[in-house]
Amino acid sequence: MQVCLFDIDGTLINTGGAGSAAIGQAFGQVFGVDNLDGVHTVGRTDRGIAAELFSVHGVEDSTDNWQRFRAVYLEHLQENLQQREGRVLAGVVELLEHLVGHDDVAVGLLTGNVAEGARIKLEYYCLMQHFAFGGYGDEHPGRDDVARETLRVAQSHLGRTIAGHEVCVIGDTPHDVRCARAIGARAVAVSSGFCSAEELSAAEPDVLVESLADPAVLRAIFA
Ligand SMILES: [Mg+2]
Numbered sequence: 001m002q003v004c005l006f007d008i009d010g011t012l013i014n015t016g017g018a019g020s021a022a023i024g025q026a027f028g029q030v031f032g033v034d035n036l037d038g039v040h041t042v043g044r045t046d047r048g049i050a051a052e053l054f055s056v057h058g059v060e061d062s063t064d065n066w067q068r069f070r071a072v073y074l075e076h077l078q079e080n081l082q083q084r085e086g087r088v089l090a091g092v093v094e095l096l097e098h099l100v101g102h103d104d105v106a107v108g109l110l111t112g113n114v115a116e117g118a119r120i121k122l123e124y125y126c127l128m129q130h131f132a133f134g135g136y137g138d139e140h141p142g143r144d145d146v147a148r149e150t151l152r153v154a155q156s157h158l159g160r161t162i163a164g165h166e167v168c169v170i171g172d173t174p175h176d177v178r179c180a181r182a183i184g185a186r187a188v189a190v191s192s193g194f195c196s197a198e199e200l201s202a203a204e205p206d207v208l209v210e211s212l213a214d215p216a217v218l219r220a221i222f223a
Pocket of ligand 1: 007
């Protein structure tokens with residue numbers, strides 16, 4: 001069994017900045033602050049980004065504030081996807097179609113997006129049908145905890161224990177590589193997203209490619 005866990009932004013799609021725009025608009029609407037400057041969003045979980053925004057702007061980091069923020073973010077996300085010019089990244093559709101055609105491969109999401117945000121983005125780009133399960137950024141500020149939860153979800157979905165060596169995490173930031181290591185998984189890093197090949201190389205992924213069209217991705221998944 002091979003379990004492939006995909007990041008979304010910068011790995012499968014580029015939304016043209018729709019996600020961070022929606023985050024900024026929601027924060028402005030709910031808390032009256034309209035400035036994301038200095039807050040890093042790349043590779044972070046939505047809950048982690050919100051926690052930092054709360055801290056920077058003196059907003060109480062409560063469940064209530066998080067849920068209000070998330071609800072308004074999701075309202076803004078769909079319209080931002082329509083307004084911006086995004087795209088599915090090279091090789092993604094071919095790779096996913098290849099993987100889901102294998103009986104001994106399970107394909108899931110390991111993303112910092114909140115679950116509903118992931119669904120909205122991937123349905124907009126007609127990719128959601130490829131993913132049978134996932135771990136999301138609704139609860140955990142740290143991506144390593146999302147990885148641990150995703151492994152539990154995958155085991156529940158498949159009805160069996162999964163060893164780390166059966167898992168391959170595919171993502172575009174050093175955070176993705178690190179969270180793969182947190183569950184003992186292999187890491188494929190792709191520089192089609194938000195980080196340079198040099199930044200990714202420093203995180204020491206098992207494989208580093210320029211796009212998911214590179215045959216080295218399949219070799220890493222089935223290693
Ligand atoms: Mg990403």
